[in-house]
Amino acid sequence: xxxxxxxxxxxxxxxxxxxxxxxxxxxxxxxxxxxxxxxxxxxxxxxxxxxxxxxxxxxxxxxxxxxxxxxxxxxxxxxxxxxxxxxxxxxxxxxxxxxxxxxxxxxxxxxxxxxxxxxxxxxxxxxxxxxxxxxxxxxxxxxxxxxxxxxxxxxxxxxxxxxxxxxxxxxxxxxxxxxxxxxxxxxxxxxxxxxxxxxxxxxxxxxxxxxxxxxxxxxxxxxxxxxxxxxxxxxxxxxxxxxxxxxxxxxxxxxxxxxxxxxxxxxxxxxxxxxxxxxxxxxxxxxxxxxxxxxxxxxxxxxxxxxxxxxxxxxxxxxxxxxxxxxxxxxxxxxxxxxxxxxxxxxxxxxxxxxxxxxxxxxxxxxxxxxxxxxxxxxxxxxxxxxxxxxxxxxxxxxxxxxxxxxxxxxxxxxxxxxxxx
Numbered sequence: 001x002x003x004x005x006x007x008x009x010x011x012x013x014x015x016x017x018x019x020x021x022x023x024x025x026x027x028x029x030x031x032x033x034x035x036x037x038x039x040x041x042x043x044x045x046x047x048x049x050x051x052x053x054x055x056x057x058x059x060x061x062x063x064x065x066x067x068x069x070x071x072x073x074x075x076x077x078x079x080x081x082x083x084x085x086x087x088x089x090x091x092x093x094x095x096x097x098x099x100x101x102x103x104x105x106x107x108x109x110x111x112x113x114x115x116x117x118x119x120x121x122x123x124x125x126x127x128x129x130x131x132x133x134x135x136x137x138x139x140x141x142x143x144x145x146x147x148x149x150x151x152x153x154x155x156x157x158x159x160x161x162x163x164x165x166x167x168x169x170x171x172x173x174x175x176x177x178x179x180x181x182x183x184x185x186x187x188x189x190x191x192x193x194x195x196x197x198x199x200x201x202x203x204x205x206x207x208x209x210x211x212x213x214x215x216x217x218x219x220x221x222x223x224x225x226x227x228x229x230x231x232x233x234x235x236x237x238x239x240x241x242x243x244x245x246x247x248x249x250x251x252x253x254x255x256x257x258x259x260x261x262x263x264x265x266x267x268x269x270x271x272x273x274x275x276x277x278x279x280x281x282x283x284x285x286x287x288x289x290x291x292x293x294x295x296x297x298x299x300x301x302x303x304x305x306x307x308x309x310x311x312x313x314x315x316x317x318x319x320x321x322x323x324x325x326x327x328x329x330x331x332x333x334x335x336x337x338x339x340x341x342x343x344x345x346x347x348x349x350x351x352x353x354x355x356x357x358x359x360x361x362x363x364x365x366x367x368x369x370x371x372x373x374x375x376x377x378x379x380x381x382x383x384x385x386x387x388x389x390x391x392x393x394x395x396x397x398x399x400x401x402x403x404x405x406x407x408x409x410x411x412x413x414x415x416x417x418x419x420x421x422x
Contacts, residue, residue, distance in 0.1 A: 019312035040373035050365035092400035135409025136417030138192035141254025173402030191242030198236035204412035213301040264358035264416040265324035271413035273360025283325040285356040363415035
């Protein structure tokens with residue numbers, strides 16, 4: 001990590017602040033451990049890229065011993081590109097000369113921790129926002145009961161598309177839609193769509209409008225390629241969940257449970273999501289959802305709890321294991337309102353719905369945290385003579401962070417967004 005300092009900081013102090021900042025940063029930043037990272041471009045422009053592969057078709061017959069030639073198939077997939085952005089603290093921390101001379105924390109260690117935590121939480125929040133809006137396979141709390149049986153009033157899978165004419169409006173083939181709110185007065189507006197098969201595979205977005213008459217949905221974010229109907233070579237299939245539509249689709253009884261975790265793991269396995277080197281998927285949840293989970297007797301009696309786990313740099317953010325999951329806690333909350341037929345906005349402060357994230361490999365991509373892409377710490381001491389006319393008496397100093405950064409969803413089928421009520 002780079003540190004930029006002005007004033008009378010010694011080399012030892014710079015090294016100490018740098019190490020402390022980065023250590024705390026990596027401890028607090030939970031979600032980024034589970035993404036596909038790429039290096040910062042070096043003299044090649046600001047664009048970074050990842051690649052989303054489509055699954056290959058299964059082999060259904062044996063080969064002949066006398067086979068002499070093969071028919072080849074192209075590797076299907078899509079390049080995912082984005083321009084690197086500058087992320088920083090926006091409002092640098094200010095500390096006075098009097099504080100520096102008299103504080104018990106004269107050497108600013110707690111201030112370094114605060115700035116480091118702000119950097120980690122800000123970037124983690126960006127990951128969760130990106131996943132929640134554009135990168136999940138949606139799973140509403142009411143989608144399964146305590147026995148694990150699926151309720152299609154809250155989740156419909158394998159929905160086909162007919163006569164697609166654009167990348168933003170999809171007409172649904174299925175006449176058996178059983179989602180709550182599918183009639184004229186109760187829409188899917190605000191719900192989520194995940195493309196699970198065919199053209200536009202791996203894309204997720206919100207629903208901005210729904211027509212029950214023509215059974216078509218309007219997408220808030222255009223598909224990267226046109227959907228295809230069942231008669232095409234690469235037919236599109238999608239999953240819909242609409243927790244806001246109609247008569248309170250998300251209820252107070254729809255809390256986190258082991259049945260939901262088992263369903264999320266089933267979805268990841270079914271979608272071919274690879275596990276992490278630990279041999280498990282990752283589950284990221286908030287403290288409130290963690291508390292709910294502890295009230296589930298199956299979880300409480302059989303989960304492996306590890307509040308002091310410190311292997312692999314995870315430290316205290318790993319809170320335990322359950323079946324297919326390692327479980328991590330984050331204070332960055334993905335929240336939504338549970339009422340009104342509208343495209344509810346992502347929030348960290350309001351809303352009864354919490355979204356937990358069940359992740360397999362390659363669900364999202366981000367920029368490295370190491371090398372040239374390490375976050376930067378800036379410290380300007382009160383004694384620095386930087387010819388700043390707004391600080392003529394060198395009465396205060398400042399501390400700030402900066403990171404070259406970008407997050408993109410790669411494959412929504414590898415991230416189950418579990419929507420529950422708190």
